[in-house]
Amino acid sequence: MYKILIADDEQDERNVISYLIKKYNFSLDLRNASNGKEALTILEHEHIDILFTDIQMPFMNGLELAARAKEINPTIEIIFFSGYDDFEYVKQALSLHAVNYILKPVNPEEFYKSINEVCQTISNQKQDYLINYDFTNAYNPSTISSTNLTEKTSSDVEDSMILSNIEQATRLKDPNLLRKNVSFLLKKYEGTQNISHIYIRYLCTTLLRYLLTSLPDHETMHFQACVDKIYTFNQFKEIKEFIESFLEKSLTYMKQEMQAPKYSIHVIKQYINGHYREDISLNQLADLVYLSPKYLSSIFSQTTGISINKYIKNIRMEKARELLVNTNMKIRDIGTTVGYPNISYFCKLFQEEFRISPEKYRNKGQLEE
Structure with a gap:
């Protein structure tokens, strides 16, 4: 921290x-x-x-x-x-x-x-320090690979991109993207002799952390124990098999979750919460979870009790209310920030939602303090 x-x-x-x-x-x-x-x-x-x-x-x-x-x-x-x-x-x-x-x-x-x-x-900066630190005297040179740490090259950039893809795949519950990138990374370093073993472990530890985020809570509790285990292995083959076992667990759990409507609703809510400032269409949301717009609209309403448009509006109004109370931003800017660049329309929606204008709501909050 x-x-x-x-x-x-x-x-x-x-x-x-x-x-x-x-x-x-x-x-x-x-x-x-x-x-x-x-x-x-x-x-x-x-x-x-x-x-x-x-x-x-x-x-x-x-x-x-x-x-x-x-x-x-x-x-x-x-x-x-x-x-x-x-x-x-x-x-x-x-x-x-x-x-x-x-x-x-x-x-x-x-x-x-x-x-x-x-x-x-x-x-x-901290990662660069770890990767470039000389571990020659701290580790036995007979382990996985050379203890002479290599200079950072385009390969490191590629690794960062792959890890980013893996993190995205676990977050979006995309099994194909996950398998493809994990397999690529493991294959890339299989049999490699001219790379630091500490760098290999750093990569695999990061990879493992992403895999565990896709599993139930009881699995993620064992992260430190898994990391410790990685550092006991002397051959890359052992690390590879260990990672692959968690990959299969992740893929299985991911596919089970994807079959449930609640998963689709979770993805949609997560997307709206992160993109409420933007224009969001029903077709766009349906594409995210590979459902028809009509079916998505139906299961969302049945599960949450409100329509998708109402959910988007609720999120935006709550964000607007927070900004009115906790910042000195202009009301026009708050409207734009929460996805309503037209100030008249924003004020109209806010009035409908809270039975009070944005300006009066802000003044009321200041008086209560």
Whole structure:
């Protein structure tokens, strides 16, 4: 879990950022500071991965804080957020290698994109360190393959793409895509002698984690035990057979789930929850689960008690309500964010849903606080 430090002298702003971190399910260990001096103390005593700081703060401004943070931890990722759209600030932020410069009030989508990119960057850095670390003295050279770690090549990029396909296949419950990519990856390294055994195990551990996500909860509980087992094998053949046994389990369970209507409903809900900002058609949803639009519409209504269009509207309205209460975004921007770029239509739907206008709803929420 990465640590993020939010530095801002306004409690409301810190609350908004904390809310967005929870809303988007980022696995981050949160620290807060109300001024630059307090933030610096935290940086000196804890390893912070991400600094999310305001520019204007008491005792020490965000630019000074960021410079000190880089001295303490050169790998720290920095994001500035400020109410000042000032080119000089932006220039200084760039000189400190900041990831982004976000204007207040913070746009949730821009925030999500920035934090997601930062987490991915940190993850990649840690993986690169693992792959490039010299394990020559730590492992017996008679094991699976050479302990001299190879330079990163286009092959590594290919591996990343294959793992991404496997993760997508388990998420979308696509057995054909899953079998094809797992088989390709295992065949690629079968008999290979010029690759680090630690890299092989890293790949197979990642692969195993994705396979286990497609199995029932009681199977996923044994992940660490499975990882430990992988590290006891001395031949790639043993690892391959171990992975293939879980592949077959995954494929069997996947096919069983796909035969049940509840699986199709789960996929549709998952897709809507992730794409409610976009135009979503019934035909598009039906293609996702290989059903006719008419049959999908029927089983969705029978299972959930509401139509697909009503479900989409409910999701959008709930997201709009959250943004009204927890952010300072303009009502027009909130409408666009939840999939209704026409503000009049958005306000009409919101009024129908909650019997109150978006503006009055926001004011009511502020009064209750």
